[in-house]
Amino acid sequence: MTPARPRAVLPVVSCTEKERKEDAMSLFKKRGHRPEATVDGVLSALSHVMDPELGRDLVSLSMIRNVTVSGGDVSLDLVLTTPASPRKSEMQEAVEKAVLAVPGVSSVDVRAGADVQAAKDPMEGRRPVEGVKNILAVASGKGGVGKSTVSANVAVALGKAGARVGILDADIYGPSIPTLLNLNHHQLMGENGMILPAAADGIKVLSIGFMLEEDSPVIWRGPMLMQALSQFLHGTKWGELDYLVIDLPPGTGDVPLSLVQMTPVAGAIVVTTPQDLALIDVKKAVRMFEKVG
Structure with a gap:
């Protein structure tokens, strides 16, 4: 019969009651301590988040x-440069x-907005x-390439994104914006010597078409065109707008040239179709905007 092996005896380390309480409190602190989030800590973390376009x-x-x-x-508020x-x-x-x-943060509410x-x-x-x-400014080298459709879509898209938008139909010889925005029968009105723009889906709208009978041509020479354009720009109660989209006549004639000479234009969209003849004309329009700023 094999004799039983003696059991291992673990050493017993005695400690005082005070030491046991200190150990217990230390363990509690390690488990229960949470770092506190601060505004400076949040801003420090966000200083490493880059705007992908501005760098x-x-x-x-x-x-x-x-x-x-x-x-x-x-x-916090995340304020973009444009709602679109x-x-x-x-x-x-x-x-x-x-x-x-960030240590100590359990939830975050980011309110995205824009300050144009x-x-x-x-x-x-x-x-x-x-x-x-x-x-x-929305321009084209020649007519029939979809310039007015692009103008209307840009204005509507900006409005739906939350921007305050107006659209000026300065295509004197072929105003299409009233048809595109279902404003064919709008009557032009004024107040205190200022033109009141129409409204469509929250967008302020003004068109030379509001002044014309249906199918009536516009037979105006250069000075009359310039006077009308100035009145539309500076004699209209636009209110506060983030963007005013201007649908220009095709080509590089008096109206497009005068517009960029008389008022600052933030940007231009030049519309074309892929045919060679259209591309030849659109290059002229692009060069005009490049030269006159």
């Missing part, structure tokens, strides 16, 4: 505003991810339109 961080661009921290809950930004969702997700990685800034005029002496931050 700078969101904090230095003042795109992060109204940061509040309550316990582990963080809320195609990177809006991407940037919002990047902000949420960066904030949630007026474009800087590279030339002096041009008269801005009162209340209008940016003018977008």
